[in-house]
Amino acid sequence: MGDGKFDLITFGEIMLRLSPPNYELMTRGDVFDKRAGGSELNVASGVSLLGLRTGVISRLPANALGTYIKNRVRFIGVSDDYLIYDDSPQARLGIYYYENGAAPRKPSIVYDRMNSSITRISLDEIPESVYTNTRMFHTSGITLALNENTRDVSCEMIKRFKESGATVSFDCNYRANLWSEEDARNTIKSILPYVDILFVSEETSRRMMQKEGELSDIMKSYTTDYPVKIVCTTQRQVISPRKHNFTSTIYSAERDEFFTEEPYTDIDVIDRIGSGDAYVSGVLYGLLRYGDPKKALYYGNATSSVKNTVPGDLPATDLKTIDSIIKNHHTDGPVSELNR
Numbered sequence: 001m002g003d004g005k006f007d008l009i010t011f012g013e014i015m016l017r018l019s020p021p022n023y024e025l026m027t028r029g030d031v032f033d034k035r036a037g038g039s040e041l042n043v044a045s046g047v048s049l050l051g052l053r054t055g056v057i058s059r060l061p062a063n064a065l066g067t068y069i070k071n072r073v074r075f076i077g078v079s080d081d082y083l084i085y086d087d088s089p090q091a092r093l094g095i096y097y098y099e100n101g102a103a104p105r106k107p108s109i110v111y112d113r114m115n116s117s118i119t120r121i122s123l124d125e126i127p128e129s130v131y132t133n134t135r136m137f138h139t140s141g142i143t144l145a146l147n148e149n150t151r152d153v154s155c156e157m158i159k160r161f162k163e164s165g166a167t168v169s170f171d172c173n174y175r176a177n178l179w180s181e182e183d184a185r186n187t188i189k190s191i192l193p194y195v196d197i198l199f200v201s202e203e204t205s206r207r208m209m210q211k212e213g214e215l216s217d218i219m220k221s222y223t224t225d226y227p228v229k230i231v232c233t234t235q236r237q238v239i240s241p242r243k244h245n246f247t248s249t250i251y252s253a254e255r256d257e258f259f260t261e262e263p264y265t266d267i268d269v270i271d272r273i274g275s276g277d278a279y280v281s282g283v284l285y286g287l288l289r290y291g292d293p294k295k296a297l298y299y300g301n302a303t304s305s306v307k308n309t310v311p312g313d314l315p316a317t318d319l320k321t322i323d324s325i326i327k328n329h330h331t332d333g334p335v336s337e338l339n340r
C-alpha cells in the first residue's frame with residue numbers, strides 16, 4: 001500500500017466469550033474457556049491474517065479485562081490505534097456464554113452485554129483523521145442494534161467514511177433478540193444509499209427486508225434500488241451440529257453477473273461461531289487485493305469453511321493455507337497428502 005493508510009477499518013463491540021470445554025453444559029460445568037470475539041473484530045483479524053493492514057474502532061473498559069482484549073487485538077495483527085478506553089464507574093465489557101452442540105443437542109448462547117462501554121461511545125471520542133485513513137470501512141447490523149446511541153454513531157460514521165472516499169461494507173447480520181424487524185428494516189434502508197458492499201442472508205432478505213421472488217432477483221434488487229455494487233449471500237446446509245456444507249453467491253452490479261461455486265462438503269464443525277465473519281473477511285480481502293468478485297467468492301468460501309474447524313470466534317488461518325485450500329477445492333481427482 002505504501003501511503004500509511006489502512007486497507008480496512010471496522011467498528012463494533014468486542015466481547016469476552018466464555019465457553020464450557022469439552023462439550024459440557026453451562027448448567028453442569030465448573031470451568032469456562034476465555035476468548036475474545038465480536039463480529040467486526042473477527043472480520044478485521046481475518047483480513048489481517050491474509051496479509052492486509054487493518055484496525056478496529058471500539059470502546060473498552062479501562063481495567064484488566066480491557067487490557068486482555070487490547071492484548072488479543074495486538075496479537076492477531078489488528079491495530080489498536082482506535083481503541084477507546086472507558087474509565088467511568090459504569091465501565092464494563094460485554095460477555096457472552098457459548099455452549100457447543102452435539103446432535104441432537106443444538107448449540108446455545110446466553111448474552112450478558114447490556115450497558116457495555118461501547119453503548120456510550122461518542123463521535124467526539126473518535127479522531128477525525130480516521131475517516132481519511134482507510135480504503136474500506138466495515139460494520140454490521142449487530143452494532144446498529146446495540147442501542148440508540150450506537151445506531152446513531154454507526155450511521156453517522158458510515159456517512160463520514162463514504163464522504164471521505166472509503167468503500168463502505170455492511171453486513172446485515174440481523175439478530176432478532178437485539179431489535180425488531182421493523183426497526184432493523186427502517187435503519188438499514190436509511191444507510192443503504194451509502195453502502196458499496198452488502199452481505200445479507202436469504203432469510204434476512206425475505207423475512208426482515210420483506211423481499212419476494214427468486215434469490216437472484218432479490219440480490220439484484222439491492223443494486224437497482226440503491227447504489228450498492230456487490231451483494232453477497234451465503235448458503236449453508238446444516239447436516240448436524242458437527243457436519244455442514246457451505247457455499248455462497250455474489251452478484252456484481254458492475255458486471256451484471258452472478259458468481260458461485262460447488263460447496264465445501266462435510267465440513268468438520270468444531271466451532272461455528274465467527275464463520276460468517278470469516279466469510280466477510282475473505283470476500284473483503286479478495287476485493288481489496290484483486291478487485292475481483294470471483295476471487296472474492298473463492299476466498300470467502302474457503303475462509304468461512306476452514307474457520308468452522310478451529311475453536312473460538314477469531315479465524316486462525318493464513319494466506320498460504322487458504323490458497324492451498326482453494327487450490328485443492330478446485331482440483332479434480334485425489335489431493336496429495338505429502339505436502340506437509
